């Protein structure tokens with residue numbers, strides 16, 4: 084029972100790493116031209132200054148690079164931890180990573196439509212936007228990979244574990260002065 088849970092958590096974490104990294108890298112790499120180019124809709128910004136081309140590009144690239152790196156070290160890690168882990172294809176790596184950025188961009192779009200300024204919190208959406216984007220894009224572009232890797236128990240662990248990790252990493256980034264708000 085405990086052994087099964089341990090395997091599931093390790094598999095969920097490994098599989099989602101290329102989705103967890105992009106938004107955090109975007110915080111470090113962000114800046115420059117906003118994606119919406121300053122455009123507004125009904126008086127509010129389309130996306131806002133917090134969604135930039137550079138952050139999105141560098142974040143996505145970091146997620147893909149990490150996935151390919153994980154592929155290289157998978158064998159030894161599997162032996163060491165005694166768990167079976169999935170291999171990433173370029174397609175699944177890209178979908179997990181870019182999907183996470185898309186989910187976050189979609190959330191900013193919704194935040195602006197509800198009048199929330201850049202940086203405003205939207206509990207629930209903030210913690211799950213990138214999971215939804217990542218899983219959604221991966222299911223769309225790499226469906227057979229998705230079905231093999233994201234078995235129901237793995238998906239359940241992802242949905243429970245991700246908000247906890249998100250809250251923790253953002254609080255740490257805030258304390259370190261890397262992020263303006265702790266969400």
Ligand code: CTP
Nearest residue numbers: 109110113114133134135138139191201202203
């Ligand atoms: N960032 C970026 N490009 C992205 C996502 C994030 O450049 N696609 C950078 C921005 O500098 C942003 C920071 O990462 O300010 C933090 O990201 P996030 O919390 O998602 O953005 P917010 O500034 O809070 O804006 P929003 O309210 O739209 O979420």
Ligand code: K
Nearest residue numbers: 187190209266
């Ligand atoms: K966000």
Ligand code: MG
Nearest residue numbers: 202203264266
């Ligand atoms: Mg924010």
